[in-house]
Amino acid sequence: MTIYWFKECSFCHQGRLIIVYDVTNLRLYLHCEECERGWLDPAEAENAGKGFLTLLESFETEMPSLKMIENMGWLEYVGGRFEE
Template sequence: MVNLPWQSTNKRSLKAVVFRYATSLLEMAVCCAKPSYLLEVAMEKFYWYDECVNCHQGRLIITEDITNKRLYLHCEECEYGWLDPSHAGDVGDGFLTLLEEFETQNPSMEVIRKYGWESFARHEFSE
């Protein structure tokens, strides 16, 4: 048989035990609650073309090169890129993005349309 805390206590100490446990639960709830600023973060949408032909693991995400003002396909796994989506099936036409010097950002669908790449935005995901 299990001895519970209130089995060997009087009513006054039972109130103290219940109060102590209730206080602990309240502290845990407050401590573990997500701050409101985390709940209001918007998910960012990414557009991607196809599976990477170089590594066969990553997605070719449409990425904006803001330094050279162009779009390219960027593999999220092997870091390979292609400037022309119609050549994304040829590994020899790709380049290792880590060896290039440029700044990037995730383009919106509006930017993708501006560059005429909307037909290459076949899939999407949010993070």
């Protein structure tokens, strides 16, 4: 499975901000693989205070395809990818 990410987390500076699809709310968001912080708007990802702790939220997720990312208008936020 290919996983797409945006940039380094502005909160912990250790994890990558993974682009994740929120199946429950039908939206993409950024999810830090290390500290579990999330951002709904990539434009606010540089501001650590604008994030939320994803562990406190209740929603189902899945990894989006590149086509889904493109269709939802987030293609410009793909900074890298890796295989899992």
